[in-house]
Amino acid sequence: MNRFVQSTKERYVPEDLPEFAIRENTDDVIIIGNPDSETLYQIPQSVKLGSRVFRSTRPVASRSVQVAVRQAAVLRPQLTRLLHSSAPHRVIAAAVNPNTSASLKVGDQLHGYAVTSVEDVPELCLTAYKLRHTRTGAEHLHIAREDSNNVFSVSFRTTPSNSTGVAHILEHLALCGSAKYPVRDPFMKMLTRSLSTFMNAFTGPDYTMYPFSTQNSRDFYNLLSIYLDATFHPRLRQLDFLQEGWRLEHADINDRNSPLVFKGVVFNEMKGVFSSPSAIYTRALINKLFPDNTYANESGGDPLVIPSLSYEELKDFHAQHYHPSNSRFFTYGNFPLEQHLEAIDKVIGNFEENSKLAEGSFVNEQTRWKSAVHDKLSCQNDPLAPFPDKQTTLGVTYMLESLTDTHENFTLAILGSLLTDGPSSPFYEALIDSGLGSDYAPFSGVQKFTKQSLFSIGLQGIAPDQSGAVQKAINMALKNAYTEGFPMERVDAILHRIELGTKHQSSNFGLGLAMNLNTYWNHGVDPIQCLRVNEHVEQFKRSLAADPKYLQKKVREHFIDNSHKLVIEMSPSDSYESKLAEAEKTLLEKKIAKLTDGDRAVIYENGKQLLAAQEATEDLSILPTLNVHRDISRSFKATAIEKDKVGGVPVQWSAQPTNGIVYFNAVTSLQTETFPMKLIPFLPLFSSVMTKLGAGPWDRKKLDQEVSMRTDGLGVGVHIADHHTVFGSFEQGLTFSSHCLERNVEAMFALWTELFRRIRFDDDHEHLKQLIRIASAELAASVPHNGHRYAMTRAASSFGGAMKMRELVSGMSSLAYFRLVAASPEKVQEVVANLKQIAELLLNGKRLRIAINGEAAAIRSSLATVESFVSNIGGSGEKAKVGEAESTTSAIVMPTLNASTSNEHFIFPFSTNYLSRGVFCAPFSHPDFARLRIASSLVSAKFLHREIREKGGAYGGGAKFDSSGVFSYFSYRDPQVTGTMEAFDRAGEWLLRTDNYTDAEIDEAKLQVFQSVDAPVVPGEAGLEQFLIGRTDEMRQEYRLRLLEVGKADIQEVAERYLIGSPALQSGVCLIGPSSEVTANNDKWKVRIVSQ
């Protein structure tokens, strides 16, 4: 499962968890990204992907393309991350929890537990219950809240004393079968027997956590049973250790004479993780800031150390850590607590308390250094760096305070936000505006996942001789912050966002809570303290009122006078990869030299046994399952929406329990026949800078301030929606989104009005160049995390139409394009001219449509505001129809039967591959769509997963079928090429032969598809599917019935019609990965050299 990657900004969003890509995320309609090559307008042809445009991956905290979509224009503060996670979901006026023991009080005993505290937290509309399991000392936190998306999690404090990755490998092994459920990968198998909204496991630097969420009560207890058995009674077989951890094995399992190599899922996974400079940087940062406690070790495992872990050490680690006395249970939602406790007690009630275990996993605080420490690192070259000679990262990191001081850490989060977020912050001015580098260094801001929090700040993309200048700029910025303080309006803006954050409802609120509270709770901090947002705010205000220099003093205390300071300078080295490969080779040789003949015989046998085990069919009937017919309703609850024209513009609105927030969404579509093709590649750039340049009366800093005071940020994205019926037709344009407290609706629209009318494109071209560099760096950094998406988009682009457009605005070619624009600062005038033209063509009412969600009482006044907005921006309602993603049968017509069958290989300095091949099939409203959707889920779970992950050793793989009508095969962090391509080729055949699967397995595939079909929709997003992509409730109802009715014959039929052999509408394979013998000197492949 997924290692918890600390650099991921929104780590609990399933989107960021690639393994679950086979979950078939709901259709990605809105895409932000960037432009391509051929259309490149005034950019020399040589810039095409084939040339040496690329140079390597960028060290940025992983902000994925997806995240960027809804991530508003304003730099999202770390603080908001903290607060967002404290941001409610589905808060309904009377927040009394009907099912839960409203009568429970401190001292009550039930099911082996004693209630130790009961507290209401009105600002988050919840009641928190803390309990202790009397026999074992296990702690339990229950958050009762009127939210149907119930959450469970169990976590253990796992503090490794070396970098063998033992905690991480154990997490994998826990999922290799347990006493009651002796089947491999029960989580993966439950994916198709459940309606879970989230299932995963994470290994962090000091804990391992197993969370899930679901809206279905039966499902909850099914999953609970699996999770408890997996963690407390895993089989931990040696063969699984070899598969998941590491092993020596013959390259060809059947050939004793083939060379011995290292294999293992975690071994490969971690090699993949460290093929990104940002991962190398953040790892060093943590390891070196805390040299004297557990954080000095790489908890995920260092590929060069993993092979020293023994099976016995792993078993011992389980015994020491996965015990109730070292555990924390979390439950959340509207299901009753009593039943949870009863179920858990049945499993842990047989353990004895062992207080030594919690002592053993305790994290000692790092002693504060007397003086700063400097360190130099090297990493791989980045083929995507716009300036190859500017690839140095310089960062300064301070150790802050123990998480046990929750209020000080709350204050530090505010301080961190004041220092780094938004264009008026001291570090933005000192570093970003300086033009010295491309973007903040990874991890910039306050970070709280270690026992003592930290603050990091730095720049990436700098010239090697500028690191001194960057350090100086950092020191200067701190000094200025100390002497000058912060404008009160910025503090107010942050407090406003906190208020908004407590009211905004996200669908994964409970899960966010589980993750965030656990980092504190794991160290014995009372988690309820962290929930009391209002108390922290009040206390903060009091401190500020009592001492106007309060914040300045904190700057001095935590930064200027803080001697625990780590300076890291990281630069690329040409020999980085070869040295690493050499080190691995040496290690391998050493291991091999020690082998006796007996060892060799065992290795050979193990290899065969593993293969046999992978191929063995398992009895899965032992696993609990939901039942499609019983647990999935044949009809779904329609969303009440109303539509009308307001000022000539189509508007949709929906009255929802939004907790006093008004949500605005809009789409402006472009006419592909008349919109200049040369502007298409600029759409992503436009969307990423639109709200950052200033508008009307506001320069960029004042605009940012105004945005923060009135809203939670303004979002702009590139929109591509496939037409639901007319094949090959699609809508393209921009989306706009924001939300605000009811009292700020007019102010929010005033912001949009100015942005639609008067963007200040010419205020500050230097800043625009910097924004372009940042966008380019962020995109480049997304490749290692989203390589499969890039591969899928690229492969499908050969079908033209919307797929081609996606490639232009969010694919590989867009990366090259952004990099090019970033590397050509002298052309900023041309860029500006294009952006202005886009503004002129799109920012008006001509092809605009708007959606408003809010409380019934707020809708009327909001609509009046919409009306004046529309009249202010002009050109209303030329052609748009609400709720209908228009079919603009575009000039860029679908190519007919001759999709390119040539394979492409983009060479990247990664250690593993991402592959994809696409087959063009059918649009949404076609009856085959539902069949193909089920087929993709079936073949992923029952065939591709086994071939690509279990046998092939990849981290993930499967098939995805989405609104584009393209059936995409993919693999993720895959050591293979040929084997995976063969698996893709065989998938259709596998589906055709109906004896490969049972009716029950088709039902499982249905369950999996319904996880996204019936995913929770928060009030702020109700009705948006119809608004954005034009699928009406009637269409969805029809689709629903079709999904439920799919049978073997249907699968067989679509397999035959679309997927067998070499289908006419099949793309070539797109491979993103290191150079390979498979593609070199092979005329079936176009190799794109992307590194020097």
Ligand SMILES: [Zn+2]
């Ligand atoms: Zn893993």
